[in-house]
């Protein structure tokens with residue numbers, strides 16, 4: 672695998688990026704009480720989304736001035752990335768995507784492979800909205816504790832689904848049930864075609880269902896230039912909180928962009 676050199680580190684630090692210690696675990700994405708419900712027959716689609724209906728998934732990109740595992744982008748520009756665990760009730764996914772698009776915001780979805788199996792149309796829906804789509808393992812298990820073969824299968828299993836559905840494995844990989852990838856998982860992700868592991872510096876804790884107000888306060892209390900925010904599809908609090916979050920981001924002049932744009 673490609674190791675980050677001292678020069679890369681200095682360059683990245685100048686760019687405002689932060690290195691994280693591999694192996695550190697976080698509470699985020701620990702459990703997800705997902706309840707399957709039937710998807711609506713039709714979904715809302717903005718004119719802008721329709722105009723992008725033929726867009727293709729980008730090939731995985733490497734940002735050499737950014738660390739292999741990153742928690743945020745440059746602190747020098749008023750841009751942030753809202754990143755979503757792609758799982759759970761697809762109705763919440765569609766509602767969150769539509770709300771983001773109403774505010775001309777773009778997000779990043781890290782999709783669970785089995786979720787894509789159940790809701791394959793969502794892969795194109797995400798890309799057609801101008802959002803980033805990445806890999807969040809096949810089954811959302813505690814990947815840092817798995818054997819080499821099992822962890823590899825979790826990463827490549829999701830990558831195969833993304834490739835089949837969108838003709839790209841996506842740029843971003845996020846480990847399941849951990850904020851940081853272990854050195855092994857980082858290496859396996861790199862080998863699978865993901866130059867970067869996407870962590871975050873703001874945890875909304877929405878998966879604990881603390882109420883929409885608490886989610887809004889947590890995000891808005893911690894977000895700043897370059898932040899990467901961890902959020903989840905599948906939770907009513909997130910759907911209820913997003914309008915207020917987006918309105919306040921607009922008021923502060925913080926633009927919600929894809930992770931690819933945040934780092935470009």
Ligand SMILES: [Zn+2]
Nearest residue numbers: 700756847848
């Ligand atoms: Zn997750």
